[in-house]
Amino acid sequence: MNEQFTIKENSWLAKIAAKKLNTSAVAMVLGSTIHLYNTSKAAFLQNEKWVKHELCHIRQYRQQGMVIFIIKYLWESMRKGYYNNRFEVEARAAENE
Numbered sequence: 001m002n003e004q005f006t007i008k009e010n011s012w013l014a015k016i017a018a019k020k021l022n023t024s025a026v027a028m029v030l031g032s033t034i035h036l037y038n039t040s041k042a043a044f045l046q047n048e049k050w051v052k053h054e055l056c057h058i059r060q061y062r063q064q065g066m067v068i069f070i071i072k073y074l075w076e077s078m079r080k081g082y083y084n085n086r087f088e089v090e091a092r093a094a095e096n097e
Contacts, residue, residue: 004032005058011035029057031066049095056094060087
């Protein structure tokens with residue numbers, strides 16, 4: 001994990017995402033910050049697959065640029081849904097790398 005990133009616990013953005021996704025705990029990325037809701041930094045970092053998933057999103061942001069990534073991510077989500085969004089598919093695949 002040589003990625004540069006920050007972690008924000010109790011994020012209001014992640015709280016909104018948790019409600020939207022109908023789940024209790026969320027990690028979400030905005031730029032190079034991982035926003036957490038209903039989980040601690042320590043618990044998140046102990047979950048290797050979850051960390052790999054979010055680090056993949058950080059790489060996607062860096063490859064696309066923040067504005068372009070957000071536009072593409074939202075477009076993919078509208079067209080294919082959250083689960084089939086190509087950025088989520090890629091991040092799930094990264095969990096096992």
